[in-house]
Amino acid sequence: MACHRLSNRPADYSTPPAVVMSSTTPPGSDSDGAETPAESSGPGALDPLTALLREVEGTSNGASTESNDAMETPTSDLPPPPSEANGKRRKKVRKPKPRWLKITAVVIAVLLVLPLISFTKAMITTQNLSFAERGAEWMRDNHLGGVLNTVESWWLSNNQPKEGGDPNRAIDVPVTGDGGPTTTVKVIAPHLPAPTNVQVPEGVTPVANEGVWQPVGPLVGGAQTMYTTQVRPDSVHTSILDGLVWIDPKLVTLEVFPGSEEPGGKWAKPSQVPMDRRLALIAAFNGGFRMDDAKGGFYLDGVTQRPLRDGAASFVTYSDGTATVGQWGRDVVMSPEVAAVRQNLDLIIDNGGGPPNPGGGPAAAAAPGALVPGLVDNVDGKWGATFGNKVYAWRSAVGVTATGAIVYGYGDGLSSLSLANLMLRAGCVRAMQLDINTVWTTFNFYNSTRFLDPTSVQGTKLLPESFKGANRYLSPDARDFVGVFTRAL
Structure with a gap:
């Protein structure tokens, strides 16, 4: 048999044989030792060791590819969530705002509205005052006199x-x-x-x-x-x-x-x-x-x-x-x-x-x-x-x-x-x-x-x-x- 002949041949690593095993021939068959001239004489011919390494590498890559393919499975192939399976989209439940936040908002609104009312009242009360004079008087009545004094002092100092x-x-x-x-x-x-x-x-x-x-x-x-x-x-x-x-x-x-x-x-x-x-x-x-x-x-x-x-x-x-x-x-x-x-x-x-x-x-x-x-x-x-x-x-x-x-x-x-x-x-x-x-x-x-x-x-x-x-x-x-x-x- 071919296998017997190969086993009795002296080892010669200088000229590797250009024989490869057919991957399609089952081991132990009559054709087990048949030689296949797969590009045995060309410059790109593969020796058995290289072929074996490539076969092992291909097997490893194939396993990795299968693993990656499993990880990259489209979400469309996954079963839908229960809410969508029933044809209804689940509504988001909003949490109620804290009570302190509501109270703070009301206080801020009041603090803004009261000065606005006061300012409006001051503006419509003439008493022989111009608009600017009424504004200045309102500022002094509402603890902004220091700001007004600073502005007046700056303006007068520069004029x-x-x-x-x-x-x-x-x-x-x-x-x-x-x-x-x-x-x-x-x-x-x-x-x-x-x-x-x-x-x-x-x-x-x-x-x-x-x-x-x-x-x-x-x-x-x-x-x-x-x-x-x-x-x-x-x-x-x-x-x-x-x-x-x-x-x-x-x-x-x-x-x-x-x-x-x-x-x-x-x-x-x-x-x-x-x-x-x-x-x-x-x-x-x-x-x-x-x-x-x-x-x-x-x-x-x-x-x-x-x-x-x-x-x-x-x-x-x-x-x-x-x-x-x-x-x-x-x-x-x-x-x-x-x-x-x-x-x-x-x-x-x-x-x-x-x-x-x-x-x-x-x-x-x-x-x-x-x-x-x-x-x-x-x-x-x-x-x-x-x-x-x-x-x-x-x-x-x-x-x-x-x-x-x-x-x-x-x-x-x-x-x-x-x-x-x-x-x-x-x-x-x-x-x-x-x-x-x-x-x-x-x-x-x-x-x-x-x-x-x-x-x-x-x-x-x-x-x-x-x-x-x-x-x-x-x-x-x-x-x-x-x-x-x-x-x-």
Whole structure:
């Protein structure tokens, strides 16, 4: 047999036989040893060992392929899940949201809605305020005053008034209600001596009428009720003219009116000059800071809206219509004769106390006024923190002279220091800062255009460039103010 012959052949590995076993011949058959000339003579002929290795490799690969094929069986060949086998798709069950999450959402919604309602209410309440002013007031009422102060301080610091130059307008001589100083009338009423002219800042060449007091407003008992002038604030901001008004409390009455928003509370007195008082109205000017920033109190007609602070700068009116400025607890104290007290910060000019006497009484021996120590550096924030006392801006003040006259001053290009110097130059021995910023500072004169017709009363601005209208205080106003009326003799 072929197998027998192969087993007796000598081993020769130099020339391997080109014989392969037929994979189709069963072992032990008669053809078991048959030789198959499978490419035995070609260069690609396979020796038995190579053929055997390839056969083993093919068997291994085949097993691996079968294994991979089993792993890669398509999912479509797998039995469907029970839900799909029944022809129905199982719905996902959503878990309920936690209770705390619902409560949190409600709280957030309320926190967003309440400010929106408050803001909307503030926007539709005019009270002689522009949209921007209403927004600013709402911010201060809702604990955002610090943000607003920062923005205002930044804006003002980057938009300071021009330095140098000359005024771009003349100082007009005002027209009085009774024909002015050219009318010869016999003087019969007691009155204060006319003020002396205001000194112009050092090194500044005065323009026409600068620092010269001009009569304004009606005569009462043949005497002049008010005088006014305009001057440069200092020797640096020479293109600006600030305004001053001198008022004789012997010939007029001064009266504090509450605003609809400041100082807060409910009042029998209106937040405007009522129609039945307008024929006697000759002037009005702004009050102080918002009460939250004033560092003082407010008292009117027997009602204390904010507690009065000892040591605070105070504008005080009396039941007889006179008024004064002083330090509460030292120069002025509570008494049955006090009609109103409006406090704002600390004094900016002080004479140490004493005369002029409360109520505008004679005080020829009054000590001269001087700048209050610490004013330059705003020690302890005594003179405001809205945008700092060194920023040049619109500011206002009221003071009292040695004779008891009331002086109001305001305008642009003023720091707390230059405002105090302005009031010193006007003859004040004590003075206090009132409100600041162009939208809050106002002094208007009033006069009727038709005889005995209160509806014809119209206002005139002391400074034409001031922001608020000339008829301010003839309609409800958000801030408290002071009205000046002719005195009935």
